[in-house]
Amino acid sequence: MRLKLTLSYAGFLVIAGTLLLAAVWVFLLRGRSNSLAVPERADFVRVFTPGNFGPVVFVPAGILVLAFLLVFGLVGGWILAGRMLAPLTRITDATRRVANGPLSYRIRLPGRRDEFRELADSFDAMLARLEAHVAEQERFAANASHELRTPLAVTQALLDVAGSDPHHDTGQLVARLRAVNTRAIDLTEALLLLSRADQRSFTRKHVDLSLLAEEATETLLPLAEKHGVTIETSGDMSTTTGSQALLLQMTMNLLHNAIGHNLPGQGTVWVRTGIRTDTAVLTVENTGERLTPELVSTLTEPFQRGSERLHTGHAGFGLGLAIVKSIVRAHDGALTLTPRPAGGLRVTVRLPAAPARQ
Template structure:
């Protein structure tokens, strides 16, 4: 926004201080003149109307030196107010100047700069602390986006490179089996499509561009179980579901995708034989809880803490043939955050993973309004 140059805040404060001192001095001098120099030496009571009329009569002045002395006092107060106000305004605005300098440095440099304004808590220091917090969040967000872009580029480059290699082989070897080539291209293309759709879903969840409605997490768990039951049977995994109706407010499509991802992750990264997946929903006064727990290899807390990062895969994922695109739990995390919920990953002592999603529960008033609509 283009603005015309105006007076600085420091100059405005200086003029305000000086003007205030001059006005106070003038009032004080007028009071001294009226009460002490108008012939009322016997009493300091409030002057009557005649005193105020004589105050504007030049022939009734008391001491002749009062007016010049008053002018000198006002002049001194003006100079004192300007100098003192300038110094005082500078000291008061020092924190604001540091904040402004920090803003300029961040705008033209790295986001790692922090103000760290010393001193006790006041309005300026609260502003500086809020600015530091904002910078920390912004730096973390930018770093995450840069890492995500680099990982996404790497993941997308892999199927494209494989496709290019297959096409080069087919061009250089006309006698190559076409059926085998087409099948391999289909597999690679399917993986690229899955990755692209996962990226789009992740972006949609981060933008929170969805319509909110009442969603029962227990129904989402049942639907996801029915969808992935063939995969579970193929893998020799048993799915056990339990729990009561647990209602929240959000996107039914995104919450179903979240539940499906959790269940798919639990099935694909389970024991080679006789694995089990437990799906449970709970309803608390303020939260709706979905828990997906599975058997599997023992996981370290360090590994578990990285599983929600985009394109992060555990060791088991890379050896089971079910590596996926590396965005399953990252999408779950984004959908949970988009619904103002919390996601907790805990390694099971006996092996496997326990994932808990806590979402704000739909209040009774909101449920009634939703039913009426």
């Protein structure tokens, strides 16, 4: 690229010089009485002699000027091209360094904001997102391995105890093995749901979030009543486009999380829907323990658990809000978690509103 730019600069100078000399000949020398002749060797010697700048010596003088412009264009073009391409070279070196090393490297290109600076800044932003994503995936893999290993270890321990004691109650053993196996299956299903949401392999159609909120409330109302949690729903029709199954799972997870992390015997959950400036909004808010902003910022990571859960008969895997985040991202939405001053959590889901049907 540097050689191409150098040749381009030099060629442009030669062409510009040729046009300049042609203009001088047409407008200044053409009307003179001396006729243009083929130059001889002696003409080149007299080129710069005062009084000899006539039409006869104009051609050899022009050739010298063009030769000078060519050399000047090659040398100057090579230097200018090198200076102009220096940021691109720095970006290329950075890509090689990142490809063979840590993702923490940043270009941080100095100077005024131009095309190269914008490219470098975009590359740095991409590296930051990629580094965060890789770190999240590493934590996810480690936590998933730990969570999956736990039921397997419990199963192995139960089998070892049963093998060492022939008179052990097999009915109790089967019940415990069934419970451990059910938990392992639920965890696997949650991981598969998380993977499917990230792949965006679903058909989009109109979905009313207010209807999903009512359906989730009816489904989880017995669980809420069992633990003394009141659910209050309100809002208007809030239509978006996406997968009804995934959006229902999202709403169920939010409501189940709000019931599970609540005050025992006197908790409240508020579910609201509505449309705000071409955005479908679903808000789930619950009472509970006071949460710090630092803790809230980590709740959407897989296997992260907030406050202690109520004894809902399901210990949870710490995947509920992670699945919600994945579903919201797959629907091009935004998820906001805010701690309530009085205790508890406010979760707001913003999705693109569905266009009006024709």
